[in-house]
Amino acid sequence: MSSNREDFDEFDLGSHVGEEHVAGEAPPGARHPTLGSELRSYIIGLALAAALTAASFWSLDEHVIYGPGIVMALIVFGLAQVGVHLVFFLHLTTSPDNTNNALALAFGVLIVSLVFFGSIWVMSHMNQNMMPARALLEMRGG
Amino acid sequence: MTLLGRLTWQAIPFHEPLPLFSGLGVLITVVAILAWVVAKGYVPYLWREWITSVDHKRIGVMYCILASVMLLRGFIDAIMMRTQQVMAYDAPGFLPPSHFDQVFSAHGTIMIFFVAMPFVIGLMNLVVPLQLGVRDVAFPTLNSVSFWLTAAGALLVNLSLVIGEFDRMGWLPYPPLSELRYSPGVGVDYYCWSLQISGVGTLMTGINFVTTILKLRAPGMHYTRMPMFCWTALASNLLIVAAFPVLTATLAMLLLDRYVGFHFFTDTAGGNSMMFMNLIWAWGHPEVYILALPAFGIYSEVVSTFSCKPLFGYRSMIYATMAICIISFMVWLHHFFTMGAGADVNSIFGIASMIIAVPTGVKIFNWLFTMYGGYVRFRTPMLWSIGFIVTFAIGGLTGVLLAVPPADFQLHNSLFLVAHFHNVIIGAVIFGAFAGYTYWFPKAFGFVLDERLGKWAFWLWLIGFWVAWGPGYVLGLEGMTRRLQHYDVAEWHPWLVVAEGGVVIILLGIIAQIAQIVVSVRTREQRRDVTGDPWDGRNLEWATASPPPAFNFAVLPDVTDQEPYWDMKARAREIGQLTRPEPRYEPIHMPRNSPTGFVTAFLAVVTGFALIWHIWWLVLLGLAGAYATFVVFAWRDHDEELIPAEEVARIDRANRAARSAALQHRQLRRETQRESAE
Numbered sequence: 001m002s003s004n005r006e007d008f009d010e011f012d013l014g015s016h017v018g019e020e021h022v023a024g025e026a027p028p029g030a031r032h033p034t035l036g037s038e039l040r041s042y043i044i045g046l047a048l049a050a051a052l053t054a055a056s057f058w059s060l061d062e063h064v065i066y067g068p069g070i071v072m073a074l075i076v077f078g079l080a081q082v083g084v085h086l087v088f089f090l091h092l093t094t095s096p097d098n099t100n101n102a103l104a105l106a107f108g109v110l111i112v113s114l115v116f117f118g119s120i121w122v123m124s125h126m127n128q129n130m131m132p133a134r135a136l137l138e139m140r141g142g
Numbered sequence: 143m144t145l146l147g148r149l150t151w152q153a154i155p156f157h158e159p160l161p162l163f164s165g166l167g168v169l170i171t172v173v174a175i176l177a178w179v180v181a182k183g184y185v186p187y188l189w190r191e192w193i194t195s196v197d198h199k200r201i202g203v204m205y206c207i208l209a210s211v212m213l214l215r216g217f218i219d220a221i222m223m224r225t226q227q228v229m230a231y232d233a234p235g236f237l238p239p240s241h242f243d244q245v246f247s248a249h250g251t252i253m254i255f256f257v258a259m260p261f262v263i264g265l266m267n268l269v270v271p272l273q274l275g276v277r278d279v280a281f282p283t284l285n286s287v288s289f290w291l292t293a294a295g296a297l298l299v300n301l302s303l304v305i306g307e308f309d310r311m312g313w314l315p316y317p318p319l320s321e322l323r324y325s326p327g328v329g330v331d332y333y334c335w336s337l338q339i340s341g342v343g344t345l346m347t348g349i350n351f352v353t354t355i356l357k358l359r360a361p362g363m364h365y366t367r368m369p370m371f372c373w374t375a376l377a378s379n380l381l382i383v384a385a386f387p388v389l390t391a392t393l394a395m396l397l398l399d400r401y402v403g404f405h406f407f408t409d410t411a412g413g414n415s416m417m418f419m420n421l422i423w424a425w426g427h428p429e430v431y432i433l434a435l436p437a438f439g440i441y442s443e444v445v446s447t448f449s450c451k452p453l454f455g456y457r458s459m460i461y462a463t464m465a466i467c468i469i470s471f472m473v474w475l476h477h478f479f480t481m482g483a484g485a486d487v488n489s490i491f492g493i494a495s496m497i498i499a500v501p502t503g504v505k506i507f508n509w510l511f512t513m514y515g516g517y518v519r520f521r522t523p524m525l526w527s528i529g530f531i532v533t534f535a536i537g538g539l540t541g542v543l544l545a546v547p548p549a550d551f552q553l554h555n556s557l558f559l560v561a562h563f564h565n566v567i568i569g570a571v572i573f574g575a576f577a578g579y580t581y582w583f584p585k586a587f588g589f590v591l592d593e594r595l596g597k598w599a600f601w602l603w604l605i606g607f608w609v610a611w612g613p614g615y616v617l618g619l620e621g622m623t624r625r626l627q628h629y630d631v632a633e634w635h636p637w638l639v640v641a642e643g644g645v646v647i648i649l650l651g652i653i654a655q656i657a658q659i660v661v662s663v664r665t666r667e668q669r670r671d672v673t674g675d676p677w678d679g680r681n682l683e684w685a686t687a688s689p690p691p692a693f694n695f696a697v698l699p700d701v702t703d704q705e706p707y708w709d710m711k712a713r714a715r716e717i718g719q720l721t722r723p724e725p726r727y728e729p730i731h732m733p734r735n736s737p738t739g740f741v742t743a744f745l746a747v748v749t750g751f752a753l754i755w756h757i758w759w760l761v762l763l764g765l766a767g768a769y770a771t772f773v774v775f776a777w778r779d780h781d782e783e784l785i786p787a788e789e790v791a792r793i794d795r796a797n798r799a800a801r802s803a804a805l806q807h808r809q810l811r812r813e814t815q816r817e818s819a820e
Contacts, residue, residue, distance in 0.1 A: 129483065
């Protein structure tokens with residue numbers, strides 16, 4: 001288990017962060033990855049990512065998926081792609097030393113959704129309630 | 143296309159005496175200081191020990207110095223505005239509109255980005271690694287780059303005083319006014335590029351501190367043993383990481399509109415200028431808490447130390463901090479209720495804005511209950527904290543009032559609003575910065591600041607603030623809008639004269655603060671902090687010497703309690719000697735100083751300046767230089783220095799001896815007291 005401690009070791013900054021386990025020791029139950037297992041995980045990830053990419057192009061063909069459903073299919077494939085990248089390439093796991101990463105992801109998703117959906121909601125309400133700026137300018141003879 | 147782009151002699155304001163002479167004055171002062179530094183032979187020392195330093199304490203001190211210098215600049219702007227408004231009743235005053243507009247824009251920009259931000263980040267730099275019981279931040283060189291990029295942004299803003307002009311549409315350049323069609327000059331470009339450059343620095347600070355707090359802590363320091371200041375710093379830096387990219391993206395869109403004819407915000411060509419308001423405040427409201435949360439952390443430290451009690455409701459304080467961290471991203475629309483998003487949207491954001499006052503209220507009660515039943519020592523940092531609680535409670539109440547959309551429709555863009563945000567930003571952030579500055583000054587420099595002048599400064603600031611901004615509320619209710627260059631309403635004039643008086647009182651407060659530094663430096667030998675613990679503190683920053691050695695701790699402390707240093711002291715007092723026997727000292731590796739930050743920032747100034755004036759060859763040169771600097775840094779062979787074990791032992795033994803002596807002295811005093819009592 002490559003803990004982040006090693007990255008800081010050369011500076012000896014005092015990175016003995018460990019809630020319960022001693023620094024440098026792997027948490028109980030953690031498996032040490034071998035070259036083979038790492039390689040296998042990357043190949044699976046690559047295959048899944050490529051398959052999802054291919055599937056998005058394939059779904060554009062109107063005969064395969066019900067026409068109006070294409071957009072939804074693309075969103076699903078996109079989200080699945082994000083998941084594949086997170087698990088196989090960015091090594092997001094559920095192990096105890098990955099809590100920070102999982103929390104950081106959750107925080108990021110939360111904030112991005114708040115800003116993204118919030119903005120859409122706010123702006124669409126404004127557009128409903130107010131005359132569009134362009135029409136206003138034209139009305140004024142601008 | 144010319145060699146110097148848009149830059150001509152017309153950029154220098156020869157025909158406007160005021161900016162010309164103030165610019166010349168600043169230039170002469172800077173040249174004089176530089177000449178003095180060179181003549182005294184301080185250059186090698188400054189280069190070696192400060193400019194290239196990657197030590198978090200040095201960088202923190204430099205941040206605070208930058209903030210203090212910029213505070214003076216922003217305050218001069220404030221005096222000019224207040225004086226203009228006193229003079230401009232039915233008269234033109236002394237500032238023409240174009241100049242007045244630049245002054246209020248520069249005041250806001252400087253006070254938020256180059257005073258409040260660097261002061262708060264500076265204190266975090268100085269204190270967080272010490273409180274966590276570690277030797278530096280996670281990425282020391284990146285930290286230096288962050289600081290110098292912030293300084294680069296500040297330099298660009300001040301350059302606009304002499305070369306060209308500054309933005310004229312307030313501290314947030316709302317389109318359509320800020321679009322090329324209505325603002326063809328360089329003002330908006332100065333604003334955007336200086337904030338883009340310093341924004342990169344701030345974002346890197348955020349990443350650095352989140353990593354430091356999550357990944358580097360002394361052994362045994364669980365999350366629920368971290369000092370409150372570290373918790374608020376964590377929340378603040380999470381907000382930086384989440385919010386600053388929004389600012390960068392928004393300004394990038396405005397720049398694309400201005401430089402290459404995009405239409406993100408041009409209503410006439412399919413863009414939407416209201417989207418700028420929406421996005422800039424999606425950053426802007428979290429920004430308020432980026433500044434306020436660390437200040438809340440400072441008050442928590444100060445109130446607990448000077449009440450001689452652990453912080454009341456430590457866990458509820460953590461929950462309140464993290465609740466504010468999340469809710470601060472759900473209230474941004476209250477800055478533009480009047481946009482016309484309708485009652486549904488406005489009421490939801492109004493309610494969210496009232497909800498965020500709840501965790502803030504929890505904090506205020508926690509501070510009050512910390513004081514309750516404690517042995518309160520009214521030293522300067524404690525005075526700032528009590529002044530904050532009173533001032534901030536009132537500012538918070540006017541904020542909840544503004545969160546009511548119908549009330550906001552009346553008060554939007556009035557002086558009531560301006561009074562409200564000065565009330566919370568001065569009352570919380572600036573008072574907090576001063577509390578932290580007085581509290582941690584002995585840690586940074588090894589001597590305590592003069593108490594008498596500190597108290598003068600506090601009372602002058604507190605009274606000055608209320609005299610300056612109390613009238614703002616009245617003026618707002620009387621219908622005065624913000625940013626008026628002149629007016630003809632007779633009722634407003636007396637209140638504006640009173641406000642000017644308040645500014646003069648604050649000026650006296652600032653003079654008291656400068657005098658405090660001068661007097662304290664002169665009498666520093668009498669006010670040495672020998673033990674490293676001048677306030678009888680409770681957290682780990684007081685466990686090391688003042689000023690701390692480069693490596694902070696000879697041996698990393700073992701944390702077994704929520705107040706680690708208080709716990710150590712209590713045990714030491716029980717057994718009558720230091721808790722740890724002398725450790726076996728080992729050599730310590732520390733990151734080596736690097737000019738990367740300084741060089742990168744210099745090249746960033748060159749690039750920014752060239753972008754503002756459309757000097758494209760210089761842009762390429764600046765970017766290539768910055769990349770080359772990065773390459774040289776990345777390929778360095780020798781990246782750390784070894785502090786030999788003997789040196790570590792010598793420094794630590796001195797500190798242990800001082801602490802032992804203080805402990806013996808205390809025991810002796812206790813015994814004499816007991817004997818005389820018997």
